[in-house]
Amino acid sequence: MTAFRQTAIRSNLMRRARIINDIRTFFNRSGFLEIETPVRIPAPAPEAHIDAQESGAWFLHTSPELCMKRLLAAGYEKIFQICRCCRQGERGGRHLPEMTLVEWYVAGLDYLFLMHQCEALIQFVADGLELNRMLTYQGQAVDLTPPWDRMTVAEAFQRFGGMAVQTALEKGCFDEVMGLAIEPQLGLTRPLFLYDYPASCGALARLNPDNPDVAERFELYIAGLELCNAFTELTDPVEQRIRFEKEQRDRKAAGKRVYPVAEPFLQALTHMPPAAGNALGIDRLVMLFCDAATIDAVVAFTPEEL
Structure with missing residues (x-):
């Protein structure tokens, strides 16, 4: 009899289905409208570190953000979407080139509100799994009881990175220090929101009006695993265009494709209200709740099996 990998992970896939159902229930009960936007688009957001998968003359979206x-x-x-997103070159124990995200937006609120909403969402999922607010991931016990910890990026670099964040930016090692020295230390016993990223690390985020050196952005870490990326959204079309042009220059300098301009999005920003948005990786959330060491254990098919 043929041995199927999918047979061995059946319980994980069943739990995955339950988690997705609970996510949908949470947003429905919170008054959000579930929407769908096209997966294939003519112009993705030109972020220097994210590469979109080409689909003919268009692209598969890396996120439903622009639409x-x-x-x-x-x-x-108040809108949310559960969808597949694609990014070239992302493959590893925690990465897939095709992933599942839940992305949601609320008008009139900011990233601080989204921290509380993110707490509530994950606690709702944990309660549905009857975890009693205690999670064990790869031998690490994590207490999900709110409020969760918060730490600025500047504090994290001083505490775990061995240097000031500005020094890391000047030396061009921000991502390396973050990935190797800082992220493995975050959220080990309690979930942690890492917030107020350097302004250069938030291409679509609003700058803090009291401290324009930082962007109103946070990421959530649980047991060293990054789960989401959230912003208070930039709504100034002029500033957004300037930032996109910088990202395009950075892409060109790195030998990457320069994308078409997302003109309908930039035009719509003129009418966009103050808002905040969050993209949370469902695959990684399932990894946590299944105590799975790799992302392969929580998806029905990996790219190599197709």
Whole structure:
């Protein structure tokens, strides 16, 4: 009899289905409208470190962000989407070139509100799995009881990185220090929101009006695993265009493809209200709740099996 990998992970896939159902229930009960936007788009957001998968002359979206913000501009106030997203070159124990995200936006609120909402969402999922607010991941016990810890990026670099964040930026080693020295130390006993990233690390985020050196952005870490990326959204079309142009220059300098301009998105920003948005990786959330060491253990098919 043929041995199927999928047979061995059946319990994980069953738990995955339950988690996705609970995520949908959470947003439905919170008054959000579930929407769908096209997966294939003519122009992705030109972020220097994210490469979109080409699909003919267009691209598979790396995130539904641009289309969802256009819905905010059209008057939708609370929206969410569970969808597949694609990014070239992302493959490893925690990465897939095709992933599942839940992305949501709220008008009139900021990234601090989203921290509380993110707590509530994950606690709702944990309660549905009857975990009693205690999670064990790869031998590490994590207490999910709120409020969760918060730490600025500047504090994290001083405490775990051995240097100031500005020094890391000047030396061009920000991502390396973050990935190797800082991230493995985050959220080990309690979930942790890492927030206030350097302004250069938030291409679509609003700068903090009291400290324009930082962007109003956070990421959530549980047991050293990054789960989400959230912003108070930039709504100034002029500033957004300037940032996109910088990202395009960075892509060109790195020998990467320069993307077409997302003109309908930039035009819609003129009408977009103040808002905040969050993208949370469902695959990684399932990894946590299944105590799975690799992302392969929580997906029905890996790229290598196709």
